[in-house]
Amino acid sequence: MSPSPHPELDLTISRVIKAPRAALWKAWTERASFEQWWVPAPARCKVVEMDLRPGGALVTHLSEDGGDFVPHLSGCYLALDEGERIVFTNALVAGWRPAAQPFMTAIITLREHPQGTLYTAQVMHKDGADRAQHEKLGFHDGWGGVTAQLARLVER
Numbered sequence: 492m493s494p495s496p497h498p499e500l501d502l503t504i505s506r507v508i509k510a511p512r513a514a515l516w517k518a519w520t521e522r523a524s525f526e527q528w529w530v531p532a533p534a535r536c537k538v539v540e541m542d543l544r545p546g547g548a549l550v551t552h553l554s555e556d557g558g559d560f561v562p563h564l565s566g567c568y569l570a571l572d573e574g575e576r577i578v579f580t581n582a583l584v585a586g587w588r589p590a591a592q593p594f595m596t597a598i599i600t601l602r603e604h605p606q607g608t609l610y611t612a613q614v615m616h617k618d619g620a621d622r623a624q625h626e627k628l629g630f631h632d633g634w635g636g637v638t639a640q641l642a643r644l645v646e647r
Contacts, residue, residue, distance in 0.1 A: 493576065493578075493598045493600055493613065494598075494613075494615075496613055497615070499619050499622065500615060500616050500617075500618065500619065500622050501613055501614060501615045501616065501622065502613075502614045502616075502622060502625060502626060502630045502631075502634075503611065503612065503613045503614070504611070504612045504631070504634045504635055504638050505609065505610065505611040505612075506609075506610055506638060506642070507604050507606050507607060507608070507609055507610070508607050508608050508610045508641070508642045508645060508646065509606055509607040509642075509646050510607050510608060510642075510645035510646050511607065511608065512574050512575070512601040512602075512603065512608045513574060514608075514645040515601050515608055515610060515641070515645055516573065516574045516601065517645075518641055518644055518645055519577055519599065520541075520543055520571075520577075522538040522541050524644065525538055525541065526538055527640070527644055528637055528640035528641045528643075528644050529551060529637060530551075530553050530563065530637065531632075531633055531636045531637060531640075532636075532640060533555075533556075534553055534554060534555045534556075535553070535554045535557075535560075536551050536552070536553060536554075536563070537551065537552045537553075537554070537560050538550070538551055539551060539552055540585070542568070542585065543568065543571055544568060544571065545568055545569060545570055545571065546567060546568065546585070546586055546587050547567070547568045547585060548565075548566070548567060548568075548584065548585035549564065549565075549566045549567065549568055549579050550562075550564065550565050550566070550585075551563045551564045564581060565581060565584055565590065566579050566580055566581040566583070566584065566590075567579065567580055567581075567582075567583035567584055567585055567586075567587065567588075567590075569583075569596070574601060575600065575601055575602075576598065576599065576600050576601070577597075577598075577599040578596065578597070578598050578599070579596070579597055580593070580595065580596040580597070581593060581594050581595060582594070582595075582596060593617070594616070594621060594625070595614050595615060595616055595621070595625065596614070596615045597612060597613070597614045597615070598611075598612075598613045598614075598615070599611070599612050600613070607646075610638065610641070610642075612634055612638065614630070614634070
């Protein structure tokens, strides 16, 4: 069960993707698929670690303009409910260790929909200042853009 979005602390992207839940699950859980959509194009993503279990690491690097890959996300999976939900955070790193600079926890839900899958990314923050900062950094363009990339990948 996922908490209801808190309007002062959370940012949410939701859209119907015309593909089965299994296709979205695969795009979230297979390195090669994940690397195709996780960062806004034309930047590229490299999965450094994807340990798909509670307490396992999710580490990605980013390359902009064809340059060197640099750290992007270092997080920890909190829950994986096959085909339905993925919860991860950058407040922890692998093995449940506290992270140096916690910022958010994301809950990804996949629900059956007559046209495919209702995809929702709920991103929770510890306070209104972090939420506002994430919004100012371009949450809707960034997460919205990668959601569109995800849709293009799985709707083929």
